[in-house]
Amino acid sequence: GENVEQHPSTLSVQEGDSAVIKCTYSDSASNYFPWYKQELGKGPQLIIDIRSNVGEKKDQRIAVTLNKTAKHFSLHITETQPEDSAVYFCAGLPSDKLIFGTGTRLQVFP
Amino acid sequence: NAGVTQTPKFQVLKTGQSMTLQCAQDMNHEYMSWYRQDPGMGLRLIHYSVGAGITDQGEVPNGYNVSRSTTEDFPLRLLSAAPSQTSVYFCATSPGLAGVEQYFGPGTRLTVT
Numbered sequence: 699g700e701n702v703e704q705h706p707s708t709l710s711v712q713e714g715d716s717a718v719i720k721c722t723y724s725d726s727a728s729n730y731f732p733w734y735k736q737e738l739g740k741g742p743q744l745i746i747d748i749r750s751n752v753g754e755k756k757d758q759r760i761a762v763t764l765n766k767t768a769k770h771f772s773l774h775i776t777e778t779q780p781e782d783s784a785v786y787f788c789a790g791l792p793s794d795k796l797i798f799g800t801g802t803r804l805q806v807f808p
Numbered sequence: 809n810a811g812v813t814q815t816p817k818f819q820v821l822k823t824g825q826s827m828t829l830q831c832a833q834d835m836n837h838e839y840m841s842w843y844r845q846d847p848g849m850g851l852r853l854i855h856y857s858v859g860a861g862i863t864d865q866g867e868v869p870n871g872y873n874v875s876r877s878t879t880e881d882f883p884l885r886l887l888s889a890a891p892s893q894t895s896v897y898f899c900a901t902s903p904g905l906a907g908v909e910q911y912f913g914p915g916t917r918l919t920v921t
Contacts, residue, residue, distance in 0.1 A: 704850075730906070741812075741913050741915050742898070744909060747909070787851065791907060791908065793906075794907055796910065798851040
């Protein structure tokens, strides 16, 4: 079955710097890769997603890149702000079940 | 619209007790799912449903039952609670049938002693 690995598990950056979180997946049938942000005490919230026929997608300060050949995808956050501090999860969708990575705790220091 | 609601928010059970975690949505989504979240393990799929009357198992279904009699509701039943079921449980819905663009509820924190 699908296995999604996520790195790093924790990431600390200074406000204004960029943050990059990387995920690899094992099942080449995966064709949808979302990223979720989870704030303390809340449920995960979808922030951006990408499908396998696209190499990159941007939404303001957030971007996701996908390399199907290498089976990895990354989340890029530019000009980080304290409110970006949260846990971020990547996921892959090989069939009809989302398989999540183990999460990255991002801390943005003012 | 309330979106996805879950009750209760917190629950403490003793080993062997049973209970039902409630999930309701008002978005008319066909796809609903239950996840558990444990430290260092991300979110793991317990059961899911692609429509009323249809359910299927996820990664970690043992010890849990589900049913889907209406589009709006998808309850998760713990048959005989065990300490290993101590976790935070999230319900999620999706407008598609394949689990894309999932909307998560606020979660239920369950402790089994």
